[in-house]
Amino acid sequence: xxxxxxxxxxxxxxxxxxxxxxxxxxxxxxxxxxxxxxxxxxxxxxxxxxxxxxxxxxxxxxxxxxxxxxxxxxxxxxxxxxxxxxxxxxxxxxxxxxxxxxxxxxxxxxxxxxxxxxxxxxxxxxxxxxxxxxxxxxxxxxxxxxxxxxxxxxxxxxxxxxxxxxxxxxxxxxxxxxxxxxxxxxxxxxxxxxxxxxxxxxxxxxxxxxxxxxxxxxxxxxxxxxxxxxxxxxxxxxxxxxxxxxxxxxxxxxxxxxxxxxxxxxxxxxxxxxxxxxxxxxxxxxxxxxxxxxxxxxxxxxxxxxxxxxxxxxxxxxxxxxxxxxxxxxxxxxxxxxxxxxxxxxxxxxxxxxxxxxxxxxxxxxxxxxxxxxxxxxxxxxxxxxxxxxxxxxxxxxxxxxxxxxxxx
Numbered sequence: 001x002x003x004x005x006x007x008x009x010x011x012x013x014x015x016x017x018x019x020x021x022x023x024x025x026x027x028x029x030x031x032x033x034x035x036x037x038x039x040x041x042x043x044x045x046x047x048x049x050x051x052x053x054x055x056x057x058x059x060x061x062x063x064x065x066x067x068x069x070x071x072x073x074x075x076x077x078x079x080x081x082x083x084x085x086x087x088x089x090x091x092x093x094x095x096x097x098x099x100x101x102x103x104x105x106x107x108x109x110x111x112x113x114x115x116x117x118x119x120x121x122x123x124x125x126x127x128x129x130x131x132x133x134x135x136x137x138x139x140x141x142x143x144x145x146x147x148x149x150x151x152x153x154x155x156x157x158x159x160x161x162x163x164x165x166x167x168x169x170x171x172x173x174x175x176x177x178x179x180x181x182x183x184x185x186x187x188x189x190x191x192x193x194x195x196x197x198x199x200x201x202x203x204x205x206x207x208x209x210x211x212x213x214x215x216x217x218x219x220x221x222x223x224x225x226x227x228x229x230x231x232x233x234x235x236x237x238x239x240x241x242x243x244x245x246x247x248x249x250x251x252x253x254x255x256x257x258x259x260x261x262x263x264x265x266x267x268x269x270x271x272x273x274x275x276x277x278x279x280x281x282x283x284x285x286x287x288x289x290x291x292x293x294x295x296x297x298x299x300x301x302x303x304x305x306x307x308x309x310x311x312x313x314x315x316x317x318x319x320x321x322x323x324x325x326x327x328x329x330x331x332x333x334x335x336x337x338x339x340x341x342x343x344x345x346x347x348x349x350x351x352x353x354x355x356x357x358x359x360x361x362x363x364x365x366x367x368x369x370x371x372x373x374x375x376x377x378x379x380x381x382x383x384x385x386x387x388x389x390x391x392x393x394x395x396x397x398x399x400x401x402x403x404x405x406x407x408x409x
Contacts, residue, residue, distance in 0.1 A: 022405075023218035024136065024392060026208060031406050034207045035124050044113075044120035051113030055106030061099070063092045063265075074276070082277035088286065090269025098265070101257040108250035115243035118407075122239060125406045126397065128208075131201040133393040138194035139214035140385035145187035148378040152180040155374070159367065172367045179371050183378070220336050220391030227329050233402035234325035244310075244317035251303075251310035258303035264290040328398040335391035342384040349373075349380040 022028065035041055069087040076082070094102075156176040163173050194214070202210065235241070266289040274281045356373040359365035399405035 024215050025396070025405075026132070028406065030208060031125070031128065034205045035121055035128065035406065037207050038124045038127075038205065041117070041121050041124050044117035048110070048113040048117045051110045055110045058102040058106035058109075061094055061102060063094055065089060065091045066269075080277070082275070082279075084273075084275045084277070086271065086273035088269050088271040090267050090286065090288075092265045092267045095260070095263065095265055098257065098260050101253055101260065104253045105250055105257060108246050108253060111246040112243050112250060115239040115246060119239040119243060122400065122403075122407055125400050128205055128406075129393070129396050129400060131197070131204055133389055133396070135194065135197040135201050135210075136214050136217050137386065137389040137393075138190060138197045140217055140389055141190040141382060142187065142194045144378065144381045144385050145183065145190045147381075148374075149180070149183045149187050151374065151378075152176065152183045155371075156180050175367060175371060179375070217385070217389045217392050220339055220388060220395055222332070222336065222395055224333065227332050227398065230398050230402040230404055231325045231329040233404065234328060234398070235321055237403040237407075238317075238321045238401075241314075241317050241321045244314040248307070248310040248314040251307040255300070255303040255307040258296075259300045262292045262296045262300055264292055264296075324401060328394070328401055332391070332394040332398050335387070335394040339384070339387040339391040342380070342387040346377075346380045346384050349377045353377050 025031075067087070067089055069085065071083070071085045074082045074084055156173070159173050159176045163170060198210065198214075201208070266287055269286045270283065271286050272283050353373045353376075356365050356370050396405065400407060
């Protein structure tokens with residue numbers, strides 16, 4: 001009978017395959033394009049343009065000239081008729097200090113929008129990585145299952161030949177057929193999952209040209225010191241935290257602006273008039289100014305509370321980004337360790353299978369024990385493939401969060 005472990009050798013060789021530049025990932029230039037074209041990123045950058053336009057509007061202010069005039073025809077009883085008119089040109093005057101605050105509010109608003117846009121690109125990159133590794137994980141499982149089916153098919157053929165030679169019972173053939181049927185079912189499920197994952201990836205990122213076959217998942221090899229360095233960069237390069245800081249500063253400026261607005265801006269104008277058909281003419285300066293009351297005081301209190309809330313949100317963002325950094329590092333470490341243990345399990349299971357195969361050839365091991373050994377090898381390779389993929393997923397997520405991959409500033 002052909003050794004059922006022989007076809008697993010190709011998978012075992014993957015454990016010693018050398019690493020290439022960014023192995024198992026799409027090309028950086030392709031990623032840059034598909035991220036830029038993702039609707040969430042496009043919308044975020046459109047909002048950035050809106051924020052910049054809003055900042056320009058705040059810089060210029062809404063202090064525009066107003067033209068006002070009237071014309072009347074006066075009829076004096078028993079007298080003449082007179083044409084009369086008046087015209088007024090006025091403009092609000094922004095009090096000192098308010099212009100500076102308006103410019104600061106606009107600039108900080110644009111800074112918030114810019115960081116939000118970059119964070120949207122970051123989230124799109126995480127989404128791409130999640131769908132990409134879902135596809136790779138399901139494809140790796142399907143590869144292992146395909147090898148198992150081929151092994152069981154060869155084993156069944158060998159058992160059937162032995163039965164025909166009256167060297168094996170029909171019961172052994174039935175057992176081999178049952179194991180093969182289960183392996184085929186597992187392959188159908190993993191292949192279906194791979195197709196679903198590929199379809200989801202293509203639906204979210206239609207501009208991403210996928211190869212016919214998923215690339216191999218490489219070794220999750222990264223030094224602990226490098227993991228710690230990337231964890232520090234997660235906090236340093238966080239656009240979410242930068243946006244929260246800018247929003248806190250913006251809300252503080254808004255609160256100052258509203259407090260300054262408790263003293264209303266005056267409106268100054270020039271008035272010309274003509275009465276009694278021009279017999280009485282004049283020109284003068286007009287000034288108007290609202291007298292602030294409870295409403296402006298309430299608005300100032302509201303803005304102050306909003307600034308306090310923004311400060312709390314900044315602190316919360318700091319906590320959450322620090323949590324993300326620690327979680328990313330911790331998960332990458334234990335995923336790498338888990339994969340290393342899975343490799344050891346594969347090596348041990350294959351060594352045991354060799355002995356089982358030899359014992360079966362010598363007639364000391366029955367078919368049931370051999371099929372169990374083959375099943376354990378199959379399961380070990382499945383666990384190794386899953387552990388390898390999850391470790392690479394964790395490393396990739398850490399690198400994206402640190403802006404070390406796809407998001408280099």
